[in-house]
Amino acid sequence: MVTKRRATHQTNQSSQSKLNFRPNTETPGWETKGKKPLPEPSSxxxxxxxxxxxxxxxxxxxxxxxxxxxxxxxxxxxxxxxxxxxxxxxxxxxxxxxxxxxxxxxxxxxxxxxxxxxxxxxxxxxxxxxxxxxxxxxxxxxxxxxxxxxxxxxxxxxxxxxxxxxxxxxxxxxxxxxxxxxxxxxxxxxxxxxxxxxxxxxxxxxxxxxxxxxxxxxxxxxxxxxxxxxxxxxxxxxxxxxxxxxxxxxxxxxxxxxxxxxxxxxxxxxxxxxxxxxxxxxxxxxxxxxxxxxxxxxxxxxxxxxxxxYAIPRTLPNLPGEGVFKYKDVKQTKEVPQKRRNTTSVSGAKGQLPTFMGMPLYGLKTQEPKEQKDEDLDNETDIQAPMNK
The missing domain is CATH 1.20.144 (Vanadium-containing Chloroperoxidase; domain 1)
Incomplete structure (x- = not known):
């Protein structure tokens, strides 16, 4: 009976391992620490x-x-x-x-x-x-x-x-x-x-x-x-x-x-x-x-x-938009994670968010080529293998 139970237990473990065929692809917390937050998707x-x-x-x-x-x-x-x-x-x-x-x-x-x-x-x-x-x-x-x-x-x-x-x-x-x-x-x-x-x-x-x-x-x-x-x-x-x-x-x-x-x-x-x-x-x-x-x-x-x-410096009143900080004509560079810097975005430019009429479309995410995704999965599998042993 004990042998039968052990066999059944091993069978259940093997079935669960087969069901969990998809490896964990979530980015570890230490890898995202300090990175800029992503903007909300555009509706x-x-x-x-x-x-x-x-x-x-x-x-x-x-x-x-x-x-x-x-x-x-x-x-x-x-x-x-x-x-x-x-x-x-x-x-x-x-x-x-x-x-x-x-x-x-x-x-x-x-x-x-x-x-x-x-x-x-x-x-x-x-x-x-x-x-x-x-x-x-x-x-x-x-x-x-x-x-x-x-x-x-x-x-x-x-x-x-x-x-x-x-x-x-x-x-x-x-x-x-x-x-x-x-x-x-x-x-x-x-x-x-x-x-x-x-x-x-x-x-x-x-x-x-x-x-x-x-x-x-x-x-x-x-x-x-x-x-x-x-x-x-x-x-x-x-x-x-x-x-x-x-x-x-x-x-x-x-x-x-x-x-x-x-x-x-x-x-x-x-x-x-x-x-x-x-x-x-x-x-x-x-x-x-x-x-x-x-x-x-x-x-x-x-x-x-x-x-x-109004255009004379340090003369009142000021021109529209002049306040305690500068926001006009300020260009923000969109940082792309290291893993995706060699990928192509929806707009066709590498490492950039797609834009429409000069405005970034945050709702559209960059697309990764199939080969890059497979390579990432293989690397994560290699990392997890020694840990499982």
Missing amino acids: VKQVLLMMVLHVCRKTLFIDTSVKVAIYGASLFVISLLADVLPFPKTYLSRSDNILNQYFVKIGWFWTLFVTVPFLVMTSHTYCCGKRDKIMHHLARLLIATFTWFFWIKLFSYIESVCGHCNVKKYQTKETCLKGGYFWYGFDLSGHAFILIYSCLILIEEARAINGWEGIRDLIRNEEHARNIGDDSVSNNPLRGLSLEEFYILKESYDKFTPYIRFFFIAMTFLSILWDIMLLSTILYYHKMVEKFVSGAIAILMWFITYRYW
Whole structure:
């Protein structure tokens, strides 16, 4: 009976050994110690969102010099043609159309409505919650608001002083219009000014989103380095942050990023709307000189502030994206495990993560050739064999 039981026990062991034909291919803990953590896989929703953001970037971030040249040429050439050869009337030629009544006439409100939340959330993140630095960034919009208010009032004053009524007994613009008559003056186009100035402001303030998606990698790698006490990594821009600053950055980034993306998309659509309404203004309203002068003033104000004043080092206010650490134009190298450095990824490049529209697709893992997998299994079997003996 004892012999029979021993035979049965040996048979069960041999059966179990045959069932466990697949060797353990898990990487030992000591082999992964100190390596950077892998990013989370990208879902279909995230990929579609990245596609939308990519299209918005391509639409909004046209070379500003080219866009300014297009504005200047349109204000001169198309406006001159519209003065000589009036274009056919359309719905946009009516001053009571919906876009003109509810958007253009309160255009600066809509510009601030999408820009202020975007600026506050982005600056709160890359300034790590420091209120003085956030206020420095908000100062740009205060200056822009003062610029808009000053020039609009000046345009109205010039029209009142340099004009006359078609009935001589009325000497002021207010009394002339109240009497039901017409006031003829040098009517600088406030619409052309506000539409061009708003578009340029939207482009400049939206630049804070450049490199925004890469902050996630910076946070993940820095958090891992701090958890394991690795002081050898010095190329991460977040290395100089204190523990409190790093915690505020991580919390703000996770909290605000969905809203920042939404407002960036809204800024893109608003910029498109302003360009459409600018074309309507060029075709149907004001004279060429009135539109060209007001547009030139808008471009000049943008150039003085964003291209000269804010670009001076150590001068307030700063340009968008300048905070307590650098994240724009920071290129992170994706480390590949030693075992897979000679493998080919889905994108065809060796040792690299596949990308789509410039964004890494973390959900797609690198593929190993069949020969490499077999070689790895053989090596692990050779290592386990002496241990089993």
